[in-house]
Each structure stands twice: as structure tokens, then as C-alpha cells.
Amino acid sequence: MSTLASYKEHLQEIGKLESALALLQWDQRTYLPRKGHPVRSEVIGKLSKMAFELSIADELGEYLDKLEGQEGLTEIERASVRVVGKAYRRSKAIPPEFYERFAIAASQAESAWEEAKDKSDFSIFQPHLEKMVDFARRFAEYYGYEESPYDALIEEYEPGMTSRELRSVIEPLRRELVPFIKRLTEDGTRPSNEFMRGTFPEAMQRELSLLVLESVGYDFDAGRLDPTVHPFTISTGPADVRVTTRFLPNDILSGLFSSMHEGGHALYDQGIAPELRWSGLDEGASYGIHESQSRLWENLIGRSRPFWKYFQPVIAGVVPQLATVSVEDLYRAANIVSPSLIRVEADEVTYNLHIMLRFELEEGLINGKTKVEDLPELWRDAMGRYLGVTPEDDAHGVLQDVHWSSGLFGYFPSYMLGNLYGAQIFATLRDDMPDLDSKTAHGDFDDLLAWLHDKVHRFGKMYEPKQLVERITGKQPDSSYFVSYIKDKYTDIYDL
Ligand code: ZN
Numbered sequence: 001m002s003t004l005a006s007y008k009e010h011l012q013e014i015g016k017l018e019s020a021l022a023l024l025q026w027d028q029r030t031y032l033p034r035k036g037h038p039v040r041s042e043v044i045g046k047l048s049k050m051a052f053e054l055s056i057a058d059e060l061g062e063y064l065d066k067l068e069g070q071e072g073l074t075e076i077e078r079a080s081v082r083v084v085g086k087a088y089r090r091s092k093a094i095p096p097e098f099y100e101r102f103a104i105a106a107s108q109a110e111s112a113w114e115e116a117k118d119k120s121d122f123s124i125f126q127p128h129l130e131k132m133v134d135f136a137r138r139f140a141e142y143y144g145y146e147e148s149p150y151d152a153l154i155e156e157y158e159p160g161m162t163s164r165e166l167r168s169v170i171e172p173l174r175r176e177l178v179p180f181i182k183r184l185t186e187d188g189t190r191p192s193n194e195f196m197r198g199t200f201p202e203a204m205q206r207e208l209s210l211l212v213l214e215s216v217g218y219d220f221d222a223g224r225l226d227p228t229v230h231p232f233t234i235s236t237g238p239a240d241v242r243v244t245t246r247f248l249p250n251d252i253l254s255g256l257f258s259s260m261h262e263g264g265h266a267l268y269d270q271g272i273a274p275e276l277r278w279s280g281l282d283e284g285a286s287y288g289i290h291e292s293q294s295r296l297w298e299n300l301i302g303r304s305r306p307f308w309k310y311f312q313p314v315i316a317g318v319v320p321q322l323a324t325v326s327v328e329d330l331y332r333a334a335n336i337v338s339p340s341l342i343r344v345e346a347d348e349v350t351y352n353l354h355i356m357l358r359f360e361l362e363e364g365l366i367n368g369k370t371k372v373e374d375l376p377e378l379w380r381d382a383m384g385r386y387l388g389v390t391p392e393d394d395a396h397g398v399l400q401d402v403h404w405s406s407g408l409f410g411y412f413p414s415y416m417l418g419n420l421y422g423a424q425i426f427a428t429l430r431d432d433m434p435d436l437d438s439k440t441a442h443g444d445f446d447d448l449l450a451w452l453h454d455k456v457h458r459f460g461k462m463y464e465p466k467q468l469v470e471r472i473t474g475k476q477p478d479s480s481y482f483v484s485y486i487k488d489k490y491t492d493i494y495d496l
Helices: 003-028 034-055 058-068 075-092 096-119 122-143 149-154 163-187 202-216 252-270 287-301 305-318 327-333 351-367 372-387 413-432 436-441 446-455 465-473 480-493
Strands: 225-227 233-235 241-245
Touching (some): 003 075, 122 149, 149 163, 149 351, 163 351, 163 413, 233 252, 241 252, 287 446, 305 436, 351 413, 413 446, 436 446
Parallel strands (some): 225 241
16 A cells, blocks of 8 residues: 555544544533443543544654655645644654643643632642643643744644734734723613513524524534533534534523534534545634634624624514514624623623733743732733723632633633634625625525635635635734724724
């Protein structure tokens, strides 16, 4: 067998194991009976180990060595060798016994974090977090970096991004957003959402989510929708991309937008070109690009006036109490800005500030400039400066996110980049599709989805995020698109 054929077969083996793992995880987070969890964890652990061993196997290294210099590869094959080779070298850089110690410490840190959050007592988590920061710094040394150890960590989620570049994106964003939010809350007229008060049965909410997913072009023959606690989208391959959502009895918009958000992720995965299957390229370009697709559907479409022109009669038909509410009132109620303590509940205007704060703190931790013991105080201080609100306890402050306890440093910026990429991609989309608003107002999303397939989805991981954004928009990632979008939209909604 040729090296190329052996290489492809090897990737297929990994891909098939990962497909099985995805299904087991989906089940674990949706329908698995309570008593089934311990055994399921063991099975997942076993399969994960098998997949990981294949991904660092010496023969894979030999195939990569040969293929990296080989002529006559297709563009997809070259991209595959580049992406798989990079991941291979990163995994190989970590000594297995170090990784095992990290995995044990992380699982202890997660339990400590849960307890600390329940009791709102940072001191329970502090020694564990110190260990996790230490591990993260050693990971960075193993991976290697040019300028900042943080760069080695962010590479995992946003290939090619550096902390220097992040700062250059964040600076103008902060300068614009902080005073704008102050103006909104002090001088603006907050829309009413009184008419949204009530209790909404799950069946009713599910019907709405199914209607919206169907209308945006989510393929139910290649996916499904199920309820869960923390919504996620999972792909066992291009022909099976599953969406989950969470319905809150007292908040009908929460479940609807959660479904649109996850639907955006799913449309991306469903749109990856079939030729990329099992090539190491059959996933999103990065966490940030993936998030750009979910935010695009959730916010740029779902929270737009044209969308509510289309959706008002739909929601009126399903939810009797909203039957007589106008398009304008629904649109405004879907766009209330309230600076709050909790990231996952933040609106699209204040969301990025939650991320800036986390980026600053975690970058300081990794560079050794910030001490873990000072985090609660630094957190309160930054919340006050950015959002004008201060948590009364650490459960609503520094302890609210699980990420650091599992050793995920460098992950948070992807959420913000998703908002920024989304706005930038949407600006190009608008130029290319002058009738976007009227199509949206008629619930016709075919051209929009086709555009996204053509420009974003089909390429999977063939391009690095910056390259992809430049290919689509002709420009480097730039936060000014997001700023203009936010200012235009909310100056109108809040009558500034
Ligand atoms: Zn998401």
C-alpha cells in the first residue's frame, strides 16, 4: 500500500473511533440513565485512549514525514498533512506521564471547583487553580512559542492567533463599548418585555424550536433536536449532526435563541464538504469561526427586525399570549441590554466585556504577572470598571465558569472572536446579497445558507481562521464591524 493510502486508512481508524465517542457522549448528556454513568465513563475513557494512541502512533509520524515532502498531492491532501502534522507534533511534545498527572489534577480541580462554587468559597479552589496554572505554563513550554507562553495555549483553539493580536483587537473594542454601554443604560429607553412574562410548556417551546430550525435549513434527515442541561451540538460525521437545547419554563426566548445558536453550529458541520471526511479537516476552522456561525444565526439574524417580521405570525400561532404583540415590540423585547454578573446570561452588547476580563486575568496568570490569590479582588474590580456591576460573592464572580478548573486556558477569547468574525462576515454577506433583509422577512434563508456553505462551511479546517476571514471578507479580522453593528442597532432600539 502507498504511504498516502496507509495515512488515509490510519486517519479513518481515528475518525471512526471519534464518531463512536461522539455518539456515546451525546447519549451521556441527553438520555443516559443515571446509574449508567460510571460504566459509560469507563467506556469513553477506553475509546478515548485508543484514539489518542493512534493519533501519536510512530507510524503516523513516519507517514507524515514522507508526505510532507511528497509531490503531486491534492490541495485537500496537503492541507490534511499540514493540520494533522501540527496536531501530531503538539501531542508528541507532551510526555505521557506528565499528561496523566495533569488529567488526574484536572479531575480533582473540577470537583474542588464545584464545591467551591456551591459554597461560594474561593479558598477551596485556590490551591487547585494554582496547580492548573502551573500545568498550563508547563504545557506552553512543551509546545513552544515565540513571544508569549499564552500564544502556545491559544493555538489549540484559534490557530495562528497571538496575545499581541488579541490585544490589538480588544483595545479599540473596549474604548468604544464601555462608554456606549454606559450611555445605553443611563440615557437610553429600555424596551419592555412585560408581555413575555408567563409559563411556557416545554411542548410549545419545542414546537417553536423545530419550526425555526426547519426554516433556516437544518437537515432533520441528518440530525435531531433533544433537550439537555448545557446545550451543545455534536457531530458523528457530516450525515449526523445533532442539536440540543434547554427550555426554561419562564423564558420563551431563551430556548428559542439557544436552538438558533446550536442550529448555527450544526449548519456549519452539516455543510462541511463530504470529500473532507476522515481527513482531519472535517471540523470547523477554529472555535472562533465555529462561534461566528452560531452567533450569526442567533444574533445577526435571530435578533434582527426582518427576522421578527417573518417570525411574528409564527410565534403568534404557537404561543397564544403573544398572538397580538407587534413585530416591533417582539424585536425590541429580544434585544434588551442589561449589564449582568454572569457571562452565559449576557446579551450581545455586554458579552465581549466578560471575555476581555477573562483574557486579561488568564494572560496575567500564564505570564506570571497575576497571582491566583488576587483573582477574586481583580475580578470584582474589572467588573465594576467594565460593566458597572460588582458580584457580592465569588460564585457569581471568579467561580462562575468551569474552564480553568479543567485546564482550559486560552479558550475564552474564541467566544469574543466569534462575535467579531460574525459581524465582519455578515457585512460582506450584506454587500453580496442586497435583498438579504427582504428574504429574511419572508423566512427565505436558502440564499443566505448557500452563501455560508460556499464561503465558510465547505472548507472545514482547510484554512486557518485569519486566512479564512481574509478569503471571505478581503480584510484581516477587525473589530470595527462589530462596533458599528452594535452602535447602529442599539442607538435605534434605545432611542439615543
Ligand atoms: Zn456556541
